[in-house]
Amino acid sequence: MTLPRMWGLKPKSYNCERCGNDFVSCTALRYHFRAKHLGKVRCETCERDVLTESSQDHAKTDHEKILTDQGSCWNVTPTRETKFVAIETSTSCRMCARQFGTVHAREYHEKQEHHFTASKRAQMSTGFKPENILDYKTPVEIERFVETKLRPISGPARLACVSEVEGIIALIKEVFPLPITHIIKGGSYIKGTDTQDWSDLDIVLFSDAFESLDDCRRKIPEVLEELRKRLIKSSLANRLIMQKRTPFSLRFYFNCYKEHHGHSFDIMPCYDMLGSTLSTGLKESFYHKLYLCSDNDTIQLYAMILLKYQVEFVKSSPERVKDLIRLVKHWFKTSFAKSSEENK
Structure with missing residues (x-):
């Protein structure tokens, strides 16, 4: 399998330091x-360019400073308010999580703080940040990038990592509040699609304590809460960073070998519908059932079983397919802002 060739050279551009356009x-x-x-000159209040000789008149006519009980604030006149009205889905920075009152303020911040120029806006329209795999034009260059930057490094560090991960899984099994019939390990770490910088593990624990x-x-909520309490009292508590829990999983980040990197864990208790042997009919x-199911919660439980x-x-x-998965994940993680209502 040959990875796609990226054609074309980027034309040289000249950037305006004042507004960021190329x-x-x-x-x-x-x-x-x-x-x-x-x-x-640039007005510090509304961040517009105004004539030097009329800057004082601009401040007096377009802005009115008023004092309130909480301090001073700027009251925008109706003419400017209609021009720079805040838009709910467009005022969060596309490079960080900072929020702004107007689109104009957001764009000024992007240009000043992130050098978000016209060329970067064009790259963002295709989903890429400046440093991305588009810089590697040939299959050989892409393969070298995957080999040196994405594939996990083998050797003693990798062996130590394996030992650390097995240790935390053993601890989870030890402190899990219900009897365990068997577990399934998943995620990029187990599938062999993890990278040097990140990996995740999904641990599904099946128990006969669930009747259906x-x-x-x-x-599940009660079981996960009890598991969380036991983990934060365990010997490895100082290496666990608890994260926001989902309805069906306990999430935490585990600092691994010498804290050089870590793994994201999802711990999911589940009822085993299929049993140890799976016939064709079953x-x-x-x-x-999965095809006909329309309930998202039930679908998530089915996914655990599968x-x-x-x-x-x-x-x-094949390893080439795993490398392609690594590339797609790298592209997604480095080229898109965090999903939210503002930038969905």
């Missing part, structure tokens, strides 16, 4: 600066 030639940049910025899938759903019946088969499928894939 131009194809030095002449175009000089023309832009003379037309848009020469003889102007509905019983499992009712009891499998078909289960897939049919984790074993997902892991087997990915682990048996």
Whole structure:
């Protein structure tokens, strides 16, 4: 399998330090600066360029400083308010999580703090940040990038990492509040698609204490809370960073070998609908239920049960397929802002 070739060279661009826009030639940049910025200063209140000689008049006519019980604030006149009205889905920075009252303020912050120029906006439209795999034009360059930057480093450190991960899994089994029939390990670490910088592990613990899938759903919050309490009292508590819990999993970050890196864990208790042996008829019946299911919570529980088969499928894939998965994950993690209501 040959990874796709990335064609084309990036044209040289000339950047305006005042507004962040890019131009194809030095002449175009000089023309832009003379037309848009020469003889102007930036208003610290509204962050607009105004003529130097009229800056004081601009401050008096466009802004009115008022004092309140909480301190001073700027009251924007209706003419400016209509022009720079805050838009709910457009005022969070596209490079960090900072929020702004107006689109104009957000764009100014992006240019000043992140040098978010026109060329970067063009790259963002394709989902890429400046340093990305598009810089590697040939399959050989991409393969070298995967080998040196993405694939986990083998050797003593990797062996120590394996020992550390098995140790935390053993601790989870030891302090789990219910009897365990068997566990399934998944995630990029187990599938062989983890990278040098990150990996995740999904641990599904099956127990006969659950009488049914509905019983499992009712009891999971209580079981996870008890597991959390036991983990933060364990000998490895100082290496665990607890994260926001989901309805069906306990999440934490585990500082691994000499704290050089870590692993994200998802611990999920589950009722075993399929049992240790899976006949063809039972499998078909289960897939049919999953196909017809419209309840998201039930689908998540079904996904836990099927984790074993997902892991087997990915682990048996060729190394090139795993490298492609690494590339896609790297692209996603480095090229998109964190998902939220503002930037969905």
